[in-house]
Amino acid sequence: MEGNASWLEFAPVTSFRCSFGMEPNPKENGIMRWVLPLNHRLRCQCTSIYRGGLNTETPERDFDPFYTDRPLFTDLDFEIFNYFDCENCSLTCEHGRFIDDPCHCSCAQNWTGKTCNDCALTSGSCVNGGALNKTTCMCTCMENWAGNRCDECAMTTDSCANGGTLNETSCQCTCVEKWMGKTCEECALTECKNGGTFDATTCMCTCPKQWMGIICAETRHYDCQDYYNAGERGNRVYTIYTSKYPLGLQVRCDMTNWPGSIIIQRRVSGDLRFTRGWDEYKDGFGNLDNVSFWLGNEKVRQLTDDQDTKWEIQVTVRASSTTQWSDIIGNFRLSGENYTLHVDGSVDCGNGGVFFSANGKPFSTYDRDNDGDSERNCAEESKGGWWFDGCDDGEINLNAEFTDDGILNIPCFPNQIDRTWLKIKRMSGGTQTFTP
Structure with a gap:
């Protein structure tokens, strides 16, 4: 034109x-x-x-x-x-589509060549056990795997049941304890030891009271005394399993001075502040691995408020590093939401000082006054939670405030107290019970 x-x-x-x-x-x-x-x-x-x-x-x-x-x-x-160069403008693309500027075949995934009829994959292209289908030029993947080369995990974190976790590298569920299988839905248990009964639905063993563990093969230790009887001699933190703490409660055990006892209070020269409120005394404070701590009123109540098990408590005080005094009182326990003290009698430690004279009285703190004196707050005055009948009855508060010199200023022989311990232990002949 x-x-x-x-x-x-x-x-x-x-x-x-x-x-x-x-x-x-x-x-x-x-x-x-x-x-x-x-x-x-x-x-x-x-x-x-x-x-x-x-x-x-x-x-x-x-x-x-x-x-x-x-x-x-x-x-x-x-x-x-x-x-x-019009040779390519009449191409027929077998596994792709024709592009007209410049004229060529745009090949689909896995295909190559002038007319897209050559498979770009080789037998080594398929990983994780995948096999190459040369007709379709696709990798046929093993279970769990997907993707062009079988290099994508077909599972998600939700694929693993019963607490299993997905290992994305191996694309497998890592199962916990008693579970197994591709998705941790198969019970790995077949039997229970030592008379335990097996429930296939829950995949659990119900153990007799003296046994514990997944298949009832572990000895159940109810307290420090059980560990001592089993040959343990280290003064350290142990896990005990009681009826109130079937999943375990960590306590510090004394295996040397009063073997088999649970330490519920330990104080050394005021290194830890004991001027605390109700909730902290309830839950406990300090670190069992460190020097000073209060185990917690709720834990002590759960341990001792069983009428079938009798406990005793040992009070120990030390003056400097030369003199140490201690005594044991029987039938100790705490009860109720106010952690009422129950104990057989009290102990005179000299100089008018008395331990545990407030039998039948609830625990008191500066922010919850349960003492027997309507005009005063004994816990606030002594700077620590304790059991009081009255503020002037001579009751020694072993949680009172230390002086700047690291001395617990209380009327007790010997004077100059710098360390205190409270420990509880099953009374001779007492037994622990456990109901699964």
């Missing part, structure tokens, strides 16, 4: 007459170039090319035209075919 109105003339039926014109190339700072603004596929349909006109401005287009300094003018279609 003559002029600059069009770059392609549709001749009768199959004859396409195209023209090279000239225009500024915006990608070369406006240098004038020969141009045929057709995509690759359409250029290859030209049957003849002739000279076109001149554009002084570059029209807006949605594609990049064909710019050259050496245009072709001919009526021979085979010259056009070779000039534009």
